[in-house]
Amino acid sequence: MDASGSQQLFDDWDDISDSEFLNIPSEQQSIDAFVISLLLLHNTVLLFSRNEEPLGQETVKTENAKGLKRKSLHENSFSPMQRFFKRHLSVTLLCDQSWCEMKTVYSLLKPFVKRKEMQQDTEAIKLLNMLHMIPLLEAGDRVREFPVFGVQEGVFVMGVIDELMYNQKGELVLNELKTRKQNSLPSSAQDKVNCFQVGLYKLLFDGLVRGEVKKDHVLNHLKLRSSQVLGAGIQAHAKSIGVQVTTFEEVVDALLITVSCSDLPCVDLLQIEYYHQGSSGPIGTRVAPFDEAQIRAELQGHLTYWKGQREPKGVDIEEAWKCRSCLYEETCDWAKNRLQVSDQQASHSSS
Secondary structure, eight states: OOTTTOOOOSOSSOOOOHHHHTTOOOOSOOOOHHHHHHHHHHTOEEEOOTTOOOTTOOOOOOTTOTTOOOOOSOOTTSOHHHHTTOSSEEHHHHHHHHHOHHHHHHHHHSOOEEEOOOOHHHHHHHHHHHHHHHHHHHTTOOEEEEEEEEEETTEEEEEEEEEEEEOTTSOEEEEEEEEESSSSOOOHHHHHHHHHHHHHHHHHHHHHHTTOOOHHHHHHHHTOOTTSBOOHHHHHHHHHTTOOOSBHHHHHHHHHHHHHTSSOOOOOEEEEEEEETTTOOEEEEEEEOOOHHHHHHHHHHHHHHHTTSSOOOOOOGGGGGGGGGOTTGGGOHHHHHHHHHHHHHHHHHHO
C-alpha cells in the first residue's frame, strides 16, 4: 500500500504485501496445517484500552481527549529505539518516515494493538521458508514473500520482498507490487518513497548473498533464546525440506551458509508494478533507479532520529499538502509551528 496511508504499528518483519491483496497464488509448497495453526496462535493480539497507556508509550492529545495530558515527543534519557522498545526497524516503517517523520512518530504514540513477543518457532518458520526458496530461485523459478534482513548503520532492518525472478536477459529482478485507489500512477512524492523502499530491499538482499550478515547480527538484535529446542512440528517441517536442525541458532547457521554459498547474484533490476484496487487491473510498471550513495544517505538521515541524535521533523513547506490528508494534522507541533512562522513572515512583510 502507499506509504502515505500506511501505519507500521508493529515491531515485526514487515506488513502484508500487496501480492496478497491481488490474490496472486504462491509457487512455493504450502506449509503443513500445524504450522499455520502455530502462526495464528503466535499472531494473537492484545488490545490496550484507550484508558491504558503501555509502558514507554505516550498519549497524544486531541480535541476530544477528555482531559488526557499531552506529553512531550522527546525524552533526553532514551533514544526512540529504546522508548518504543524497537529491537529492529522494518522497511515499511522507514518508508513511512520518508513520507513524513512526524506522522510516523504520532502513529507510534497512539494507543494501538500490540502483538505478543516473537517466538523462536515463528521466526524459524520464516528462515526455513527462505531455505526452501533459495534453490527454487537458483533454478530460475519465481519466488514470492522473500524475507530480507541485515544491519544498516548499526540498526537491524527487516523486510519482505514481494517477488524475485529472472527476466529474459537473465537479470535478477526485484519486483514490488503496489495497489492504488486511483487508476493512475502515483505522484512524484509517492514514487520517491517507493523507490527508496525497493532500494532498501536491494541493500538487504545483496548483503545476504555477499555474506555480510553474521549470525551474531540476527541473534543479538532479535534477542531470542537461540539455544532453545524447536517444537517437534517445526523440526519435522525442517526435515521435510531437507534441513536437520533442533534449535533456532542452527536454523540461522544453515540459512546464512546456504545463501552466502549459493549461486544467487545481487539484484540487477528494481521495478514496481501498480494495480488498481477496484478492478485489480494493471496500471503500469516503473523501473526504479538505484543510487546506493543516495539510498544510504537517506537511510542515515532517518536513523539519526531513531538513535536519539535529533528530534523528529515534519515535511518541508513545499510538501505541506501532505498534511491535508494526515490524521494528526490538528495535533502536530510541526504543522502548528510552521503556520506560526508563516504568519510572522507575512506580518513582517506587510509592515
